[in-house]
Amino acid sequence: MRPLVRWALMAVAAAALVTFPYWSAPWESTRFATTLLRDALILAIFALSLDLLVGRAGMPSLGHAAFFGAGGYAAGIASQRLATDQLPVTLGAAAVAAALLALVIGVLVVRSEGIFFLMLTLALAQIVFAIAFQWTAVTGGSNGLSGVGRPMLATLDFSSPDLMYVLVAIAFVLAMLTVWGLARSPYGRALTGVRENERRMRALGYDTARLRLSAFVLAGTIAGIAGALSAYSTRFVSAQDAGLGNSIRAFVTVLVGGAGSLGGPIAGSALVSLIERVVPSLLPVELRISEAILGLVFIAFVLFGRQGMVGLGRDAWLRLRAR
Amino acid sequence: MIEIRELRRSFGGVVALDGVSLKISEGERRALIGPNGAGKTTLIDILAGEIPPTGGAVLLSGRDITGLRSWQRARLGLAHVYQRTELFSPLSARENVALAVAARRGPYRVFRAPPRSEYAEADAMLERVGLAGREAIVVRALSHGERRQLELAVALAQGPRVLLLDEPTAGMSPVETARITELIAGLDRALTILIVEHDMDVVFRLADRVTVLHEGRVIADGTAADVRGDVRVHDVYLGKAVTVA
Numbered sequence: 001m002r003p004l005v006r007w008a009l010m011a012v013a014a015a016a017l018v019t020f021p022y023w024s025a026p027w028e029s030t031r032f033a034t035t036l037l038r039d040a041l042i043l044a045i046f047a048l049s050l051d052l053l054v055g056r057a058g059m060p061s062l063g064h065a066a067f068f069g070a071g072g073y074a075a076g077i078a079s080q081r082l083a084t085d086q087l088p089v090t091l092g093a094a095a096v097a098a099a100l101l102a103l104v105i106g107v108l109v110v111r112s113e114g115i116f117f118l119m120l121t122l123a124l125a126q127i128v129f130a131i132a133f134q135w136t137a138v139t140g141g142s143n144g145l146s147g148v149g150r151p152m153l154a155t156l157d158f159s160s161p162d163l164m165y166v167l168v169a170i171a172f173v174l175a176m177l178t179v180w181g182l183a184r185s186p187y188g189r190a191l192t193g194v195r196e197n198e199r200r201m202r203a204l205g206y207d208t209a210r211l212r213l214s215a216f217v218l219a220g221t222i223a224g225i226a227g228a229l230s231a232y233s234t235r236f237v238s239a240q241d242a243g244l245g246n247s248i249r250a251f252v253t254v255l256v257g258g259a260g261s262l263g264g265p266i267a268g269s270a271l272v273s274l275i276e277r278v279v280p281s282l283l284p285v286e287l288r289i290s291e292a293i294l295g296l297v298f299i300a301f302v303l304f305g306r307q308g309m310v311g312l313g314r315d316a317w318l319r320l321r322a323r
Numbered sequence: 324m325i326e327i328r329e330l331r332r333s334f335g336g337v338v339a340l341d342g343v344s345l346k347i348s349e350g351e352r353r354a355l356i357g358p359n360g361a362g363k364t365t366l367i368d369i370l371a372g373e374i375p376p377t378g379g380a381v382l383l384s385g386r387d388i389t390g391l392r393s394w395q396r397a398r399l400g401l402a403h404v405y406q407r408t409e410l411f412s413p414l415s416a417r418e419n420v421a422l423a424v425a426a427r428r429g430p431y432r433v434f435r436a437p438p439r440s441e442y443a444e445a446d447a448m449l450e451r452v453g454l455a456g457r458e459a460i461v462v463r464a465l466s467h468g469e470r471r472q473l474e475l476a477v478a479l480a481q482g483p484r485v486l487l488l489d490e491p492t493a494g495m496s497p498v499e500t501a502r503i504t505e506l507i508a509g510l511d512r513a514l515t516i517l518i519v520e521h522d523m524d525v526v527f528r529l530a531d532r533v534t535v536l537h538e539g540r541v542i543a544d545g546t547a548a549d550v551r552g553d554v555r556v557h558d559v560y561l562g563k564a565v566t567v568a
Contacts, residue, residue: 181433181434182433182434184436185432185433185434185435185436185437186425186428186430186432186433186437186441187430187431187432187433188433189418189421189422189425189430189437190422190425190430192411192414193411193414193422196411196412196413196414197409197410197411197412199373199393199409200405200409200410200411200477201394201422202392202393202394202397203371203373203393203394203397203402203403203405203409204394204397204422204423204426204477204481205394205397205398205426205427205481206394206426206430207394208394211430214431
């Protein structure tokens with residue numbers, strides 16, 4: 001009975017999340033919370049995908065924004081060139097483009113580990129950023145790609161802010177279910193094995209390079225979908241979406257929330273979104289530097305809470321129960 | 324079963340293996356002894372595919388496996404128990420063994436929790452090595468002796484044809500050593516075993532044949548009885564007084 005109750009609670013929570021714009025309308029006339037939550041959920045999908053690498057498989061990538069950017073560009077370019085706003089086409093293009101890019105970069109990086117993996121992903125993602133920034137004819141270069149259309153599913157038009165939010169929230173729930181389903185499966189357990197002792201995994205007969213590559217492509221694909229959702233939402237793709245700043249943002253989100261858990265990247269994206277969008281407005285004008293605040297928060301977690309928000313929460317819970 | 328031809332390996336200018344050839348037949352239990360630095364662990368690591376040889380060849384059932392990676396060799400039935408414990412430290416004993424059990428079915432199974440049969444098989448293996456009741460304990464919380472037992476359980480759970488044991492009793496108490504020795508002695512006779520061991524009691528209890536390695540070369544090779552008679556001649560190489568029962 002208890003798992004059933006838990007499932008029911010989760011379903012209610014998911015439904016409440018997806019329908020947020022409708023029940024919040026009476027007290028939320030400016031749609032600020034809806035927009036904030038939408039962007040936080042996009043960041044959460046992005047961070048969940050990065051955590052497959054950082055937290056589960058032990059692959060600290062500093063180039064994950066390359067796939068986020070690739071997804072955004074692919075969705076935008078596909079919709080403009082093919083003159084369609086159909087979701088399966090544009091989102092499909094985003095997923096395929098991000099997966100292919102992740103396959104190419106993945107083949108080059110999966111055999112390296114630790115700091116070398118970090119530097120290689122960083123360098124290759126910078127190349128992707130440079131291409132996005134320079135290839136004006138396709139990407140719009142430094143001007144970015146503007147006028148990205150909101151998607152349509154057959155005749156259902158997601159152009160209203162509320163429906164756009166609903167689309168993002170559904171994608172978030174699906175991404176969460178996907179990551180949860182991967183983490184609990186033999187596949188997720190094998191990734192943990194690779195993280196903890198790759199040499200022993202090889203000795204057990206696992207082709208660990210292929211395992212790492214599969215995780216890299218999977219994470220890249222989900223990041224690409226997050227990038228497409230971002231492009232739909234803001235109707236714009238910037239080269240910065242594929243840049244180092246965005247990679248670091250995802251990385252900080254994962255670490256602040258807690259790597260290797262389902263709740264960590266989600267909690268992290270909530271905190272990062274608040275720091276980026278809400279905290280500055282509470283401060284005097286000259287202190288409204290969200291990057292600096294985020295940096296300080298990150299340093300605080302590195303010094304005092306390596307396990308992130310989820311870890312701090314777990315510790316507090318255990319201490320409370322021990323009393 | 325295993326044939327090693329003129330195996331060479333040097334690390335920089337240091338020659339670890341200087342043309343080692345030996346044959347181990349199916350179901351044989353071979354001990355590899357020799358002083359520290361004789362090249363025993365290097366030989367095991369090359370057999371397992373952990374490090375490549377500088378020269379020579381390794382054959383498994385007549386097939387040249389010199390160029391195969393360690394995971395490919397594992398799939399051909401080679402299991403390796405390392406000299407230093409190589410486990411998955413935040414995972415439970417059960418999860419450690421289950422990873423070995425699951426290796427045969429492959430890792431590309433998603434969305435469903437690992438089948439109970441894998442854990443049941445893992446638990447059975449843990450009971451066999453004397454870790455019954457310790458299934459849920461994470462590796463970090465296990466004693467050194469228990470970790471060595473777990474190492475053996477993980478290797479056996481691979482369902483190997485060849486077991487490479489690099490000092491399985493290292494650092495164990497006499498009681499633990501005796502238990503592990505009896506466990507290995509009781510394994511399926513079809514299993515081919517190559518064991519590196521310093522404890523001569525263990526060697527003579529387990530080995531059908533003994534190969535003595537010194538400075539990267541085979542200096543003696545024979546039945547346990549032959550080498551036992553020969554040991555006095557070689558105790559200079561063994562570097563310690565050997566008690567012959």
